[in-house]
Amino acid sequence: MSQLTSDITADLEMGAGSAADRLTDKLAEPAGTVAEPPRWDVSRVEALLDLPFSDLIHRAQLVHRQYHDANAVQLSTLISVKTGGCPEDCGYCPQAARYHTSVENQDMLSLDEVVTTAAAAKAQGASRFCMGAAWRGPKQRDIEKMVEMVSAVKALGLETCATLGMLKSGQAEQLRQAGLDYYNHNLDTAPEFYDEIITTRNYEDRLDTLEKVRSAGIHVCCGGIVGMGETRHARAGLIGQLANLDPYPESVPINHLVQVEGTPLHGTAALDPLEFVRTIAAARITMPKAMVRLSAGRQEMSDAVQALCFLAGANSIFYGDKLLTTGNPEAERDKALFHKLGLRSI
Numbered sequence: 653m654s655q656l657t658s659d660i661t662a663d664l665e666m667g668a669g670s671a672a673d674r675l676t677d678k679l680a681e682p683a684g685t686v687a688e689p690p691r692w693d694v695s696r697v698e699a700l701l702d703l704p705f706s707d708l709i710h711r712a713q714l715v716h717r718q719y720h721d722a723n724a725v726q727l728s729t730l731i732s733v734k735t736g737g738c739p740e741d742c743g744y745c746p747q748a749a750r751y752h753t754s755v756e757n758q759d760m761l762s763l764d765e766v767v768t769t770a771a772a773a774k775a776q777g778a779s780r781f782c783m784g785a786a787w788r789g790p791k792q793r794d795i796e797k798m799v800e801m802v803s804a805v806k807a808l809g810l811e812t813c814a815t816l817g818m819l820k821s822g823q824a825e826q827l828r829q830a831g832l833d834y835y836n837h838n839l840d841t842a843p844e845f846y847d848e849i850i851t852t853r854n855y856e857d858r859l860d861t862l863e864k865v866r867s868a869g870i871h872v873c874c875g876g877i878v879g880m881g882e883t884r885h886a887r888a889g890l891i892g893q894l895a896n897l898d899p900y901p902e903s904v905p906i907n908h909l910v911q912v913e914g915t916p917l918h919g920t921a922a923l924d925p926l927e928f929v930r931t932i933a934a935a936r937i938t939m940p941k942a943m944v945r946l947s948a949g950r951q952e953m954s955d956a957v958q959a960l961c962f963l964a965g966a967n968s969i970f971y972g973d974k975l976l977t978t979g980n981p982e983a984e985r986d987k988a989l990f991h992k993l994g995l996r997s998i
């Protein structure tokens with residue numbers, strides 16, 4: 653156990669009262685006066701991930717209960733408004749044109765189709781509606797269609813979110829004016845592991861779009877994927893990158909790789925589910941106010957693992973039968989799970 657890890661454990665043993673504050677002080681870098689150090693450097697996130705499991709979960713619960721209702725989970729629905737044929741080469745994605753998968757290309761949905769789906773999602777209890785499109789980035793004519801969709805979904809009383817790829821100057825502002833509340837743009841993994849997964853863009857491209865989204869006044873939804881063969885150190889690197897965004901994202905989806913036949917990552921060694929839970933806990937601790945979203949991969953998780961994720965601080969899920977192109981637990985299974993765990997949807 654590292655010195656930092658044993659210090660943290662000792663603090664936890666002293667009691668829960670102000671442990672959250674003491675640990676935040678110990679784990680977070682103090683603001684420097686010369687060069688601003690990152691608030692969470694990788695070694696500090698890694699020290700969290702290295703904690704004994706019970707201590708990590710206890711710490712995550714302290715933070716979670718300080719900022720959130722521990723028994724409330726947000727339901728979001730995600731639809732693909734344009735599927736497949738993407739020119740990018742994300743190694744996990746069945747929508748990349750270059751991989752031979754069972755995903756069929758689908759042109760952009762009509763405004764009516766999107767509004768009907770959004771209304772049905774609202775009737776099922778969703779409070780946020782996310783629209784995803786498989787583009788490197790939207791063209792101006794795509795943005796014009798998205799503007800119509802966003803304002804129509806917003807008019808239904810739903811929070812709106814879109815994930816459309818990299819944005820050019822002015823596009824985020826158009827989406828904001830249409831009523832877009834959140835823009836999703838994931839960092840996917842740690843910088844040093846990024847080019848193992850994607851070569852058609854780089855980390856700076858991602859950060860650039862995130863900056864455009866922030867500048868336009870749109871909330872940021874940004875997370876990553878674990879289980880892609882990365883090390884624990886790389887998982888710490890991803891969480892550190894997210895936590896050090898200034899400000900950190902309001903919404904942090906943590907995805908578990910769904911291995912799809914035909915993609916390069918199909919056949920990757922499976923990640924221990926407890927490592928996934930640890931990653932959720934680290935996201936909760938380092939980004940206390942964010943909605944931490946249990947996203948892709950939930951269909952393959954047992955109820956017990958999902959319960960541990962909620963215990964670790966996840967407080968948002970995607971709800972519905974499909975997640976863009978991969979499966980998601982049916983609504984009925986989720987209702988039964990919420991009932992068993994005494995969770996309320998928000």
Ligand code: SF4
Pocket residue numbers: 738739740741742745746747748785786787788817
């Ligand atoms: S993840 Fe997005 S950008 Fe990457 S290949 Fe899939 S649709 Fe394209």
